[in-house]
Amino acid sequence: MIAATTPLSIKTPKPVSSETSPSTPLSYHLIKERYQAAGQGHLLTYYDDLSEADQSALLHQLHHLNVERVNRIHQKATxxxxxxxxxQSALLAPLxxxxxxxxxxxxxxxxxxxxxxxxxxxxxxxxxxxxxxxxxxxxxxxxxxxxxxxxxxxxxxxxxxxxxxxxxxxxxxxxxxxxxxxxxxxxxxxxxxxxxxxxxxxxxxxxxxxxxxxxxxxxxxxxxxxxxxxxxxxxxxxxxxxxxxxxxxxxxxxxxxxxxxxxxxxxxxxxxxxxxxxxxxxxxxxxxxxxxxxxxxxxxxxxxxxxxxxxxxxxxxxxxxxxxxxxxxxxxxxxxxxxxxxxxxxxxxxxxxxxxxxxxxxxxxxxxxxxxxxxxxxxxxxxxxxxxxxxxxxxxxxxxxxxxxxxxxxxxxxxxxxxxxxxxxxxxxFSPLKNAPGTGQDCPETSRRDILQQHVRFIQNAGGKVVVGEDDKQLEGAPTLEISPLVTYSGEGLSHLVSGKSIKTPLLINSLEDLEKALF
CATH class of the missing domain: 3.90.550.10 (Spore Coat Polysaccharide Biosynthesis Protein SpsA; Chain A)
Incomplete structure (x- = not known):
């Protein structure tokens, strides 16, 4: 198995030429010739102004970039x-x-x-x-x-x-x-x-x-x-x-x-x-x-x-x-x-x-x-x-x-x-998080609301009742009830405890023991 502390790394593509060191003069001339042929010779315009380290870095990028593929992708896309x-509505059909x-x-x-x-x-x-x-x-x-x-x-x-x-x-x-x-x-x-x-x-x-x-x-x-x-x-x-x-x-x-x-x-x-x-x-x-x-x-x-x-x-x-x-x-x-x-x-x-x-x-x-x-x-x-x-x-x-x-x-x-x-x-x-706080749509507030409302439904679908406590601020109008995924994946495994019983919000449930203690 591959340990996550040693993450997989992107494999380097095979170089175009057989040169192993892109910093050699021969590699420079080959790369320059290749890029000029591809219409991308401008990438070496300031090569002579660079330090040796920056020259090596630039050549390394160019050496491993498949410039011909980039040209083909641009051609196809445009x-x-x-x-x-x-x-293409006339060519569309339902599933x-x-x-x-x-x-x-x-x-x-x-x-x-x-x-x-x-x-x-x-x-x-x-x-x-x-x-x-x-x-x-x-x-x-x-x-x-x-x-x-x-x-x-x-x-x-x-x-x-x-x-x-x-x-x-x-x-x-x-x-x-x-x-x-x-x-x-x-x-x-x-x-x-x-x-x-x-x-x-x-x-x-x-x-x-x-x-x-x-x-x-x-x-x-x-x-x-x-x-x-x-x-x-x-x-x-x-x-x-x-x-x-x-x-x-x-x-x-x-x-x-x-x-x-x-x-x-x-x-x-x-x-x-x-x-x-x-x-x-x-x-x-x-x-x-x-x-x-x-x-x-x-x-x-x-x-x-x-x-x-x-x-x-x-x-x-x-x-x-x-x-x-x-x-x-x-x-x-x-x-x-x-x-x-x-x-x-x-x-x-x-x-x-x-x-x-x-x-x-x-x-x-x-x-x-x-x-x-x-x-x-x-x-x-x-x-x-x-x-x-x-x-x-x-x-x-x-x-x-x-x-x-x-x-x-x-x-x-x-x-x-x-x-x-x-x-x-x-x-x-489905509740995507895409927009800044306070925008009112697909934002942190709607994400939080949708999770809390779902957890209320988990209890209700299991036959229980959720009572909103006086000290529950009900942000975004949702009772403050959060149930850890470690307790239930999609609402399963709750009915034997909550059926016919009630819980009061605000409440954070991290275990079945927490849930059992909160029931009345």
Missing amino acids: TCPSPMLTN PEECFDSILEASPDKVNEWQTIGLKQIAQNKVGVILLAGGQGTRLGSTAPKGCYDIQLPSTKCLFQIQAERIFKLQALAREQEGVTEEVIIPWYVMTSGPTRLATVKFFEEHNYFGLSQDNVVFFEQGTLPCLTFDGRIMMESKSQIAVAPDGNGGVYAALRGTGVLANMAERKIEYLHAYCVDNCLVRVADPVFIGYCVSKNADCGAKVVRKKSPDEPVGVVCLRNATFNVVEYSEIDDEVANRINPRNGQLAFGAGNIANHFYTVDFLNKVESFEGDLEYHIARKKIKSLDISTGEVVTPKQVNGMKLEMFVFDVFPFTQRMAVFEVDRREE
Whole structure:
């Protein structure tokens, strides 16, 4: 096993030439010739002005950058017709009924069947988790990785801790269902970005991996791509440094392969993966119901979705485009299509809102390399601080001056052979943290509210009553009731204690003993 205190590192690509030291004069001439041939010779404009150390650093970057690939990506992104840039409503079709199910309409017996299948896979150590955690909390007013953010729950738990404890509890539930005595392990593969890597690892170390074994928390880093001018010239951050940006959450597929994570999964005999974004405070990590549903469908790829609130809700929709699975942006769907109703259930025909919550088989992840060249790169036009090659000065632009190229995690959907789409209850499973405190939508206050309200429902669904105490401030209108994930993963295991009884808020429950003491 690979210990988390020695995180997996990105493997260095094979150099273009056979030179082992990019600081030699021969390497300089070869690199200069190569970059001039690629139309990117400007990157060496200030080479002679640099110190030996900076010259070596620049040559090292250029030596290992596949500049021809960068040119191809730019060419494809800017010249190939993209369905993201034109209205393709006439080519859209709703999801086939055979690949879609909803937990909102499924019987309790069917849900229990899916959960049983999922817990069995977990108990057999066949399930791993991929956490997309490369983002910083900049929009939240924090420079720390977003997973470190404290949404001001009574427990002060951050997003990382909440999710880690859900993994811990789920391992116990799987062990209990299957009656196994050996250890049940759900490996947690945490994808960081360059700016968040060291801070994330340090945070986990300082918090003792939130009770998980450090051997089963594996960090890896997403890739980067150079920032480009609109005519495809690579931008520079300084005279000795290329300007780069993360390649989007869709870069996870290349990163899994390039950092050795897929090999680690093979070593552990993992067969199924659950992938999600760190900013969803309600995420059911390694959700056994979702895992069991996808396994029962023999799916190689799956997506959780939530029902759109209205036809004009600005969210991407999982549907068919040109007879393949895709996520179609709201702006691409005209009013007639957006309002179309499915006569079978009276719901929106195009109502499967994407929440970046996916299932994969390891076999599918291993196949991504074979079609990676066909994946779409999306252009993000940005204000990019960069070196003005003509003056040698670093300029902070007031207007958009360049582009960052990125891939989205759902870009692999058109290549799946057996897709499964699973609709879940938004109240129970989706509350993203994206906006600054006080904005009133997808912010720390709404995240905290949604968790507290869910925990009230846990007690009520178990047959208990929640009494709001006089000293409960009820922030955001939610009774202050927090139940640790170590007590219950999704509300299970409470009814034998709380049925027919009451509890009074404010209350923080860290154990079944805490709950039992609070009952009256």
